[in-house]
Amino acid sequence: MTTPFATPSAVPVPRAPAVLHLAPGRTVAGAVRLSGRLAILPAEVLPDLSGHQPIALALDGSGVLHGTFVRDRADLQGLIDRRPTESANDLGGALRGVATAYLWRPAERTVEILPDPWGALVYRYREPGLDIFSSDLGAVVAAARAAGVTLRRSLEFVTEVAAAGSGGLTPASYEGVETLDVFEFVRVSDAGTEIRTYTAGAEVFEPFASYEEGLDATQAEIEENLRAAVSCGIPTPERLAHLTGGLDTRLVLAASLSLGLTDELRYLSMGPVSQPDRAIAERLAVEHGLRMTEWRGAHPRRRPSTITEQAAWPMDYSHGMVTAGPNVHFSASDTLVLSGGFGGFMKANYSSTLRDLDQGPSLAASGAMAEKLWGTMAYSPDAEVGLYTTDVRERRVRRLHELRMAAQERGLSPDAALDFLFIQVRNRYFVSEITRVWNAFVHRFDPLYTLSGARLGLSLPAEVRRENVVGLDLMRRWAPGLMGFPFDRPKVSQGYQDLRGPVPSREFARPTARPLHDGRQVPPAPGGRTDLPEMTPEMTERAKAMLAPLWQVRDLAPARAALRAVLDDLDAPLRDAVFNKARLHALLNHDLKHRGVIRQVHNLQSALQWLTSP
DSSP: OOOOOSSSSSSSOOOOOOEEOOOOOOOTTTOOEEESEEEOOOOOOOOOOOOSEEEEEEEEEEEETEEEEEOOHHHHHHHHHHHHHHHHHHHHHTSSSSSSEEETTTTTEEEEEOOTTTOOOOEEEEEEEEEEEEEHHHHHHHHHHHOOOOBBBHHHHHHHHHHSSSSSSOSBTTTEEEEEEEEEEEEEEEEEEEEEHHHHHHHTOOSSSHHHHHHHHHHHHHHHHHHHTSSOOOOOGGEEOOOOOOOHHHHHHHHHHHHOOOOOOEEEEOTTTTSHHHHHHHHHHHHTTTTTEOSSSSSSSBBBBHHHHHHHHHHHHHTTSSSOOOTTTBBBSSSSEEOSSSSSGGSSHHHTTTTTTTOOHHHHHHHHHHHHHOOOHHHOTTTTTTTTHHHHHHHHHHHHHHHHHHHHHTOOOOHHHHHHHHEEEEEEEEIHHHHHHHTTEEEEEETTTOOOHHHHHHSSSSSHHTTTEEEEEEEHHHHHGGGGGGOOOOSOHHHHHHHHHOOOOOOOSSSTTOOOEEOOOOOSBBOOOOSSSOOOOHHHHHHHHHHHHHHHTTTTTHHHHHHHHHHSSSSHHHHHHBHHHHHHHHHHHSSOOOHHHHHHHHHHHHHHHHHHHH
């Protein structure tokens, strides 16, 4: 077993190569030619490519494949050696977790790029004589540069991030860069490129024969994921599981209790002690004898000194794709982190938010949905209110409409199509991409990653899906007692109890006892903000009243100052073609009374700062 991280203080190692199809005679600096027109720009030393059996070139990310947890190229090669005749469709379609496998098939002189079915983003840049693929956008940018092409940062993408916190309607943060869709993979050979679709994807849109069959399949997938993760070869102190006041981490806890695996994990809650997340997690730990830790595997080696650095570092590291997450100043370690993000596939998301709106096939209906999902202050058709000009708004709404109609063409009902849209857009461009970035530092994996869970959830009536019936029924199977303990917000609705029977409330038996703790702490990092405003009681009360993160309220003034400077650097005609001047003025000067608008200021500052930086 090789490990990509030598010590807990190691610098993160990029593991995604760029795969290129080139015109005859075209050269790319640093690229290794695999055949006449096929080349690879590796992120690490390539293995021996001789022989006749499939060869693992790289694994970007980590996950479960055929019941085995794979966390690096050596793990992937070991599994391929046991299944040398397995097709790309069957191998990639079985991958669970945010990961992309790169395979070389010598007999066919072909490279296969196999993202997980739900679609770890695979980026593509193409022009005559040059076609580049990679799951790391930075690798695409570097390969293009090595080929003599300088890619431009996308104002269209970053302004979408400013409104929604992530992209998805715009494919990538560089102009001309596309992404593969969910369930797609690619084969690149001397003859050209071929994008195919996993057959496992088509099954997602076929309802199970019965609800119980679907629940059994979902349970089996999650249990296989969990068993594989704790058997990954990483020692127990380095196997962490997030624990919060929410439903998804409690669902993983329920499965762990049922399988007798809780002693194989250390439990991590990252919120302040005063917050419900941390308080509930500690009470659960006491109740079930869980051992907690402050260790996170990856931690800052240096802290930003200004709000400008705070905004820039995650955007720079992700090449403009996400505004939050780790950065080059974090340490890396060979640590497993079980985190959330995919439990939402089993329940209602956008369909719940939009349930009172017209879900008909009109473009106007899609416009109203954009306004509801991402805020009147961004997508309002009123030129005095919306953040964007009419042209920008209409372009985004048309793309949302295209995706919504395409989901219905897959056979989904209008409400289920909205929840598939959440998977396709929000989850891929936020949860999946943040997970992929973290996977350069630790092995981050959600045991709730399944195809069966989404297949079952999308087949249910909207009113049933809204009650999170699948997730709660799974908890009822594994550890029903967990359902009655407090959550951070009510999760077991009256609607669910009407369907399944009452769920009695429970109190924690030892509400003041301290949980077991392994004693490990995150080491202090040098640096820290020198421009922090003084915290005032008014700020605290305002954040509480808006249910906003305290830091966003505290940092509003410096964020506004930084945003003004960025807007001054932005080409004025370009700025005016995208933004509504009146709305920008309000964001910079008015008394902001809604957390979404304050968040918009921070997102704008991060996104536009990255756009205009060297």
